[in-house]
Amino acid sequence: MxxxxxxxxxxxxxxxxxxxxxxxxxxxxxxxxxxxxxxxxxxxxxxxxxxxxxxxxxxTDRVIPDAHHSAQVLLCVSEDSRQAVDDATARAVSAGGLADPTPTQDFGVMYGRSYADPDGHIWEVMWMDPAAAAQGAEALEPAGA
The missing domain is CATH 3.10.180.10 (2,3-Dihydroxybiphenyl 1,2-Dioxygenase, domain 1)
Known part of the structure; x- marks a missing residue:
């Protein structure tokens, strides 16, 4: 399964x-x-x-943190293209979400943005070039890193 x-x-x-x-x-x-x-x-x-x-x-009896002011987890989902990343972020904003609560990441071969839902939970949306991904983490680092 x-x-x-x-x-x-x-x-x-x-x-x-x-x-x-x-x-x-x-x-x-x-x-x-x-x-x-x-x-x-x-x-x-x-x-x-x-x-x-x-x-x-x-x-759970644990306190629900206010995700507008704290973060315990960043959730990340992939998209098929840079444009799909931008489109997903735009849909979230149109639906009442907050665009880019975390910094936009643009490494050429990897691109990511984020949005927060109405409760403040942060979703990262990313695309990475499949050829670069096959080469491993070094291919995804910014030049000079």
Missing amino acids: TRMIFINLPVADLNRSIDFYEAVGAVKNPLFSDDTAACMVISDVIHVMLLTHAKWATF
Whole structure:
């Protein structure tokens, strides 16, 4: 069986978050969604579970950090081109996200931008030249690094 990842994110407003994730290309899976959680499918192997704060609290007693002011994780997804990176960022901004909360990275053979969702969770979007990627990390470093 192919391994999958389910990213769990606490959200303040479930419906607003569903609308946001649908606007950036995710599809809601109604089989694993209710009024406390929504399973948003990004790809066959990447799913984001949006959880109300009350639902989140059933999994852990740890405090939900305010992702607008702190970060514990940066989530990164790939795209097929530089233009697709820019398009994904633009869709996120159109849906109420914040563009580029982390620095844009442009190494020629690798390009990345980011956006924050309405709850402040940061998503990095990146493209890398397949030929350069095959050469390993050194090919992806900026000149003179």
